[in-house]
Amino acid sequence: MSNCELYGAAVVGQSGGPTSAINASLAGVIKACIEDKKHIDVLYGMENGIEGFLNEKLINLSGLFTLENGEADTQKLDLLSTTPASALGSCRKKLPTVDNTEFYENLISLFKKHNIRYFFYIGGNDSMDTVAKLSSYLEKTDYEMRVIGVPKTIDNDLMETDHTPGYGSAAKYIATTLQEVIRDCSVYTTKAVTIVEIMGRDSGWLTCAAAIGRIVTGYEPDYVYLPEIPFNMESFFEDIENAFKKHPNVVIAVSEGANYGNGHYVGEGTQSGAVDVFGHKYLEGTGKALEIAVKEKFGCKVRSIELNLPQRCAAHLASKTDIDESFCCGYTAVTAAANGLTAQMISMKRKASEEYSVEYLPISVYKVANEVKTVPKNFINDRGNQVTDECLEYILPLILGETEVIYEKGLPKQLIIR
């Protein structure tokens, strides 16, 4: 373990797709850095993640969030916490492998230039890859800097943590929207199928949240289809036929990543086939593809709804539990680094108590990077078209509570720093 008394500047960045909670983690990092005058003299924010850092696009966050009395401006931090999307901007840059000495030496020269000794990076799988590579390279050098990852992803697919910051708010948005959509769809007596497409390329965690109503209001989509279970069009048609025996308004939740188990996605029919810089297939149109199939098969009214970006940015409906936990993950990242840790990600462990609570534990980032946690078998029913109560009991605590959104002239107030 490194010398605990390492003193210098800190830098924080946000990376990957934004969420409703990613700024709460940033607020946690800011507050902890302002409070820890023993280790950190100034906190910089990288504009647009590591990409902006390479161009020395830095914002003095200590200056922005410190009151005249030297304390953190909690009112401003609260406003930051309820502002959606990455306040510092984001990037999707994948770092080169650690044998690219030129790249990493350049990076380290920039750290040296600003005497940066603490590096915090808030992001998902791909961002933890950045944390891991940087940590790994630093091990081979004599530049002392502590590197900690703060998890963030609405997808909830990071390994070694009970759940991820950002997931609870997205889940709350999805569960609420499904309740509203089910209500909307209930008004007519004619046969209709409504297909709600939910984000989640490789894992169905977000789609699972569509069914939470079952244990709260008693209302849920008729079926839930996840990427974890190979999709079968004939079984799907059978499911719809069975639902029509019960009521005329069938509501279905389907993950964008629904696939046939043979490498082909349900939404491929209308997709471009492009891949992003991490090599992920870019998907669109799962709901639309099923809409067309159902219309052809049943001839009834069919509507597909893609929940789209609001899933990750509808901060007006964030989960208080999620926002609070995201803040704590950011805060803990700083205290962990101050205590000498590096190459860690802050994970959440659910305590085995009656009432829900978590503890924040630093874990090796090498265990996390580039792995995907999928929905386990016991969370999915035997037919593979619904989630189990066990799944819903796992999700429910994560969506509890509402944040105090400040409205000005009818719109939620946001804090914009770039």
Add this chain to the structure above:
Amino acid sequence: MSNCELYGAAVVGQSGGPTSAINASLAGVIKACIEDKKHIDVLYGMENGIEGFLNEKLINLSGLFTLENGEADTQKLDLLSTTPASALGSCRKKLPTVDNTEFYENLISLFKKHNIRYFFYIGGNDSMDTVAKLSSYLEKTDYEMRVIGVPKTIDNDLMETDHTPGYGSAAKYIATTLQEVIRDCSVYTTKAVTIVEIMGRDSGWLTCAAAIGRIVTGYEPDYVYLPEIPFNMESFFEDIENAFKKHPNVVIAVSEGANYGNGHYVGEGTQSGAVDVFGHKYLEGTGKALEIAVKEKFGCKVRSIELNLPQRCAAHLASKTDIDESFCCGYTAVTAAANGLTAQMISMKRKASEEYSVEYLPISVYKVANEVKTVPKNFINDRGNQVTDECLEYILPLILGETEVIYEKGLPKQLIIR
């Protein structure tokens, strides 16, 4: 004017597409009926509008919403007011022309059977057509019944009223979502176009709401395209090029009804060509069509977002102004009928005072039915790609205030009566 002392049962129905505010109007009708024991002995709700009434599907609303002391259950009515979609169910039935004596005599026999003397119908253009036809037929008979329409449509396209109940909540949802989406889209530095498709087949009122941020936060979509202005693809491409000169993240709001001014819609490329029972063309894919066009022209990242059903059912984000006004429209319908009026729709007139307020005026329903109010010229800029400040000043008061949504276990509580 009819005898004011007409005494008997009342019936209320909801028709057409649901909104976040249509149950507030129902709550207003219920409260006024329970309070007016001089004219109304019982209030029935028609399940699924006039279609359900023809099958005598009636719910005793007086029974459901009256406390033991004879007063209206305001707590239950408040919960009804914040529950989205038509609590009584809806229909899209178009009544036959008034020369269909058989149809109308059957209808009147049902009114007689239940001694229904007051008929309230909550809905949009097509529902006001029902109110007008029924009123017109009754004029020729000796059955005395008073018929009043309560306006409802998120589209804001009814004639002879400053605005429509339901519009303000949809506008607030759209304006808020645009603020969140603009924030989300701001995080990357690479060129990207985000196209948000907003409801509104024949009028652009909802799409106008996307720009409200301009006079609140300073953030708005780069452009706003309405059905009122013929769409020109070349001008659209020019607009995007100009926006890219200012920033990399271009956000566009477009109405589903955007069209070339020659009877063809922008979204026709991917639409089915089907028409609904009222002869309206069924549209889909305006955003998707533009997404494809922009991708081809600019080769950059393009995303289209169809706001879809949440625009009309996201009751968790309703406008308090809208919910209160919707309630008052329902309440006023009953007092107007009790005062002897019939063949009326309750309209809202904006008072010429500094501070925003409206008065509720019964107007002849014959003036309203089947006409569409579009966005006036002075609300649209010269190039036809944005709305004017005058337009936004008109909309802003309608989105003000938030309702007190009750959350239970993380989800908004709803009142379900069928």
